[in-house]
Amino acid sequence: SQTIHQWPATLVQPVGSPLSLECTVEGTSNPNLYWYRQAAGRGLQLLFYSVGIGQISSEVPQNLSASRPQDRQFILSSKKLLLSDSGFYLCAWILNTEAFFGQGTRLTVV
Amino acid sequence: GQQVMQIPQYQHVQEGEDFTTYCNSSTTLSNIQWYKQRPGGHPVFLIQLVKSGEVKKQKRLTFQFGEAKKNSSLHITATQTTDVGTYFCAGTGGTDSWGKLQFGAGTQVVVTP
Numbered sequence A: 001s002q003t004i005h006q007w008p009a010t011l012v013q014p015v016g017s018p019l020s021l022e023c024t025v026e027g028t029s030n031p032n033l034y035w036y037r038q039a040a041g042r043g044l045q046l047l048f049y050s051v052g053i054g055q056i057s058s059e060v061p062q063n064l065s066a067s068r069p070q071d072r073q074f075i076l077s078s079k080k081l082l083l084s085d086s087g088f089y090l091c092a093w094i095l096n097t098e099a100f101f102g103q104g105t106r107l108t109v110v
Numbered sequence B: 001g002q003q004v005m006q007i008p009q010y011q012h013v014q015e016g017e018d019f020t021t022y023c024n025s026s027t028t029l030s031n032i033q034w035y036k037q038r039p040g041g042h043p044v045f046l047i048q049l050v051k052s053g054e055v056k057k058q059k060r061l062t063f064q065f066g067e068a069k070k071n072s073s074l075h076i077t078a079t080q081t082t083d084v085g086t087y088f089c090a091g092t093g094g095t096d097s098w099g100k101l102q103f104g105a106g107t108q109v110v111v112t113p
Helices: none
Strands: A003-007 A010-013 A019-026 A032-038 A044-052 A055-058 A064-070 A073-078 A087-095 A098-101 A105-109 B004-007 B010-014 B019-025 B031-037 B044-049 B055-058 B061-065 B071-076 B085-092 B107-112
Touching: A003 A087, A010 A019, A019 A032, A019 A087, A019 A105, A032 A073, A044 A064, A044 A073, A055 A064, A073 A087, A098 B031, A098 B044, B004 B085, B010 B019, B019 B085, B019 B107, B031 B071, B044 B055, B044 B061, B071 B085
Parallel strands: A010 A105, B010 B107
Antiparallel strands: A003 A019, A019 A073, A032 A044, A032 A087, A044 A055, A064 A073, A087 A098, A087 A105, B004 B019, B019 B071, B031 B044, B031 B085, B055 B061, B061 B071, B085 B107
């Protein structure tokens, strides 16, 4: 069966530090992968999506970037975190238009 | 670009009451989906509607897709405390937005006994 893994679950980082969040899927090939961010009490903001290795589309200009080095691996990065980067980051895999979410990473930038 | 809007943003319901949350898109959607996110959790898929005017039911939940495929609603009857959470609609649009699932801001539901 298909599963999606995301880590870490929680993260506290100082302003200006780098970030790397990883997401991997199992049980499928060539998945469409997405990164969403959810601010406290808010909706889901689409950050990046990828339809294949090395193919990244950015939805919102910001100091975040994404990479897809392998078919089933999707990474969200930042060189220097801002306070406004705090939030709940969700990786999602979409199969036949239905989204399956990872458990999420709760990031607090201090 | 495509925008998906949801109202109300917040819904306070007495246990046993009914309520409806609405979803509107700025563009025609290929399909509409509904997700539920429990407090502290991640969104979980509930249902997908594809056809114009489609109505689907899941126990006390009734989902409807508008005739023009630009709006949708979720109606919950006899609300229970287990219905607490945030309900999101999400849609994909025309060919230029294939694969991009855009979420509404969600309706946060609080149920009081």
